[in-house]
Amino acid sequence: MTTRLLALDSSTETLHLALCVGEAVHRVAAPGGAQASTTLLPTVQRLLTDAGLSVRDLDAIAFGRGPGAFTGLRTACSVAQGLAAGADRPVLMLDTLALVAESARQRGGPLRVWVGLDARMHEVYAACWHWEAAAGWVAEQSVALYTPGILAEHVAASGLGMVGNALLAYPEALAALGRPEGALAQPEGAALEALARAAWARGEGLDSALALPLYVRDKVAQTTAERTAQKVAPKKGIAP
Structure with missing residues (x-):
């Protein structure tokens, strides 16, 4: 039986996706960062449509769980979780x-x-x-x-x-x-393909309810005062 896997990562400024259909693979790179929440789902849909597939045709959905950009991790996790839950498919969590x-x-x-x-x-x-x-x-x-x-x-x-x-x-x-x-190494399509295939072969599929991003930092932004201090510190000879 042909293995069909969708893998996605939005942990960096570039959105990466890979769709594996047997030995064939379709890869996409698109703007990520703050745009990931608006571009990820349309990009997934376009990728599946071009391959003549629906989400229910997939065996599993893999996503880069982090670490990485806070909003990007939440976006990748929620999209993978939602698609997997709706299609009753497992998820594969990949370390960024x-x-x-x-x-x-x-x-x-x-x-x-x-x-x-x-x-x-x-x-x-x-x-x-x-x-x-x-x-x-x-x-x-x-x-x-x-x-x-x-x-x-x-x-x-x-x-x-x-x-x-x-x-x-x-x-x-x-x-x-x-x-x-x-x-130049990134969590790009070829890497997503390789690690998603390996995780699936090892039987690492999980119920979509167990999908969680990996947060390493609790604080996700600096205050205005902190940003200003970081800019002026080098001028004073102080390490930032």
Whole structure:
């Protein structure tokens, strides 16, 4: 029987989707960020329509659970949960940092690596991951928030490299820890396809009621005073 999986991620500024139909795959990248809540459902519908499928034709719906942008995570989770519940299909929860690690691996990256995503507010979501043939990407510790400087110390002490958009967001502290291709790694369609297929093969489907985003930070925005202080601090010679 042909396996049909829909996978989506809106944890970053780009919305990524993959529709797997047997060996074939259809991928889409679209504006995400603040637009994800308005563009995700139409993009899903267009992707399914172009493939001649409905939600009920799917075996499961996978989504990037985080960490990532607060609104994006809620959007991906709620859309995946709603579609799965309406079609009586299971969900597959994929770790966003594992998706980035997989994207880097597909570019020839390492099988043990730190992954860092820009968390805004001068912080980074990060963890060290390694690849196992049976289990896929395995986190060596819980995902945590780091300042760029502290993260740089951890990565340097491990003797490993780093991938993810944090390399671009904080180049002074982190750029020396990774290669250009690693900085471009995203939770994109090819990675969604690979990890969704693997999760389905391992029997990781869950009832849609159990779908939850992974929040690492409770505070999701800075106050006006905090933003102003961060802008003026370097002028005073104070580390932000």
